[in-house]
Structure formats: structure tokens, C-alpha cells
Amino acid sequence: MSKVKDCLKELKFDDKGLIPVVIQEVETNEVLMLAYMNETSLSATLETGRTHFWSRSRGKLWKKGEVSGCEQIVHEIFVDCDEDSLLIKVHQKGGACHTGYKSCFYRKINVKQDMIEIVSRKVFHPHEKYGKKEKQEENLTG
Amino acid sequence: MSKVKDCLKELKFDDKGLIPVVIQEVETNEVLMLAYMNETSLSATLETGRTHFWSRSRGKLWKKGEVSGCEQIVHEIFVDCDEDSLLIKVHQKGGACHTGYKSCFYRKINVKQDMIEIVSRKVFHPHEKYGKKEKQEENLTG
Numbered sequence A, B: 001m002s003k004v005k006d007c008l009k010e011l012k013f014d015d016k017g018l019i020p021v022v023i024q025e026v027e028t029n030e031v032l033m034l035a036y037m038n039e040t041s042l043s044a045t046l047e048t049g050r051t052h053f054w055s056r057s058r059g060k061l062w063k064k065g066e067v068s069g070c071e072q073i074v075h076e077i078f079v080d081c082d083e084d085s086l087l088i089k090v091h092q093k094g095g096a097c098h099t100g101y102k103s104c105f106y107r108k109i110n111v112k113q114d115m116i117e118i119v120s121r122k123v124f125h126p127h128e129k130y131g132k133k134e135k136q137e138e139n140l141t142g
Helices: A003-009 A039-048 A126-130 B003-009 B039-048 B126-130
Strands: A019-025 A031-037 A052-055 A060-063 A072-079 A086-092 A107-110 A115-118 B019-025 B031-037 B052-055 B060-063 B072-079 B086-092 B107-110 B115-118
Touching: A003 B107, A003 B115, A019 B031, A031 A039, A031 A052, A031 A086, A031 B019, A039 A052, A039 A060, A107 B003, A115 B003, B031 B039, B031 B052, B031 B086, B039 B052, B039 B060
Parallel strands: A019 A086, B019 B086
Antiparallel strands: A019 A031, A052 A060, A072 A086, A072 B107, A107 A115, A107 B072, B019 B031, B052 B060, B072 B086, B107 B115
């Protein structure tokens, strides 16, 4: 068996068959989102070079950007020490977040000033990508 | 109620009372680890300015670096669009990984060459921090 297959065989999917995946933009090192893969979506990601996840809200395989066009081209994949999470560096087309922000982590909790600050930039208008029913049509991380 | 408390009240902890937290080094933007917090460890993190997690393997509150000294000083906290994951930028003392590597994501899956590459640097020797029983004494992400 190949070394990569050996490594992937060791991955610890949780009791729902999922593993959390941190998505980071390769050009900026900005963390864009955290989503979940099952074995099928990980295989689809490896085969196509585009991220695929398991949508927990819709209960189905989900190619990132399948509606919005905001797909993620896989650059590098890393596995953690416990083999229970992955980090994938990607080239992000458009924005990662269904809200139109570049990153899903667009809100900073400012404890000292008791403020929630918007710190990411909007790169598209959700209604242009998803129409009015964006939340029904597309997973929350679109 | 304060704006920060309002925001924290909206956080969606999973059916085990946990929320995944991505830890990123503020100086380098390197992703160091993914761990889990419950409400108690999030409160301890906010109060002390040092990351605390819930150790799933040991079933207890765990201050990062309590044994190794490799603590994480909180710089910024971000919440994602779905309010079901956090990103915390930290100043990392020593290394984040119990294996001695700077990052827990020290292995790159090189599919094309069928190789697993070590891509992070070792910043300490585990036996110097934990002694011989490091895995019993300290959580896997120590």
C-alpha cells in the first residue's frame, strides 16, 4: 500500500464519520473556515483537487463553490499529530463565507472594549451568488 | 447584557458541549493546532488570557502548557459565521505539539510523490518537558 494511503487509513473520523478540516488561504495564510469531511468527501477532494465537504445541515456531499463558484483549489494537505484533524491550504476563488466575506471568521471578539468587530472584507454580495433563498440553496459556509 | 456576552451566548456547542477552536500563531499566521473548548474552558481562557481546553482523552479541563510550559497567550478571538467554531490567534511559548514540533500539523501529505513530509520544526524534546510518561501525563496536544 502507498505511503499516502497508509497515512489516510490512520485518520480518526469521529462517531459521525467526520473529521474537522481547517481551510487556510495559501497566499495570505488567512484562516478561511472550518468544515467537516467524511471519507467520501476527502476522496473527492483528493481526486479532483477541489475541496468537498460533508454538509451536516443538508446531510449530503457538498463541493465548495458548487453554487457560488467560490471553489477552493487544493494546494497542500497536512495531518495533525493525533490524526483527527486536517489542515488544507487552498487558493480561494471569491470568498469562503456564504455571507460574502472572504473568511468565515469575520467577527473579532473585543473583550476589553466589549465590542464585536467586523475584520474581514466583503468580496461578493450573497444575493448575486445564491439569489434570495441562499440559506436554503447553499450550506451556511456556501 | 454586554455585546461580548451576547455573542458568546449564541455559540453553538455540540452534543458533547464542545466547540472546535483553531489556534494560529499571531506572528507567523502558522496554524498550530485544533482543540476543543467547553463553556468552562472558554471562560477560563477569557479570564486568564491563556488558552484552556477540554481534554477529550482525559475528560478534564486542561490549561495548555500546564506541564510543558508551552502556554498560549491569547491575542485575538474570532467567531465564525455559524457560531460553531472559534479561531484564536496566540503568542505560542515553545511548541504547540506534544511531539516537540512547533505545529501539530507537521506532516504534509504529498499525493503526487506518495510521501508524507515533515514540514514543521522541532522546538523541544518531549522527554525534557514531560519525562518518559508524556502521553499519560499530558494530553496528546500537551
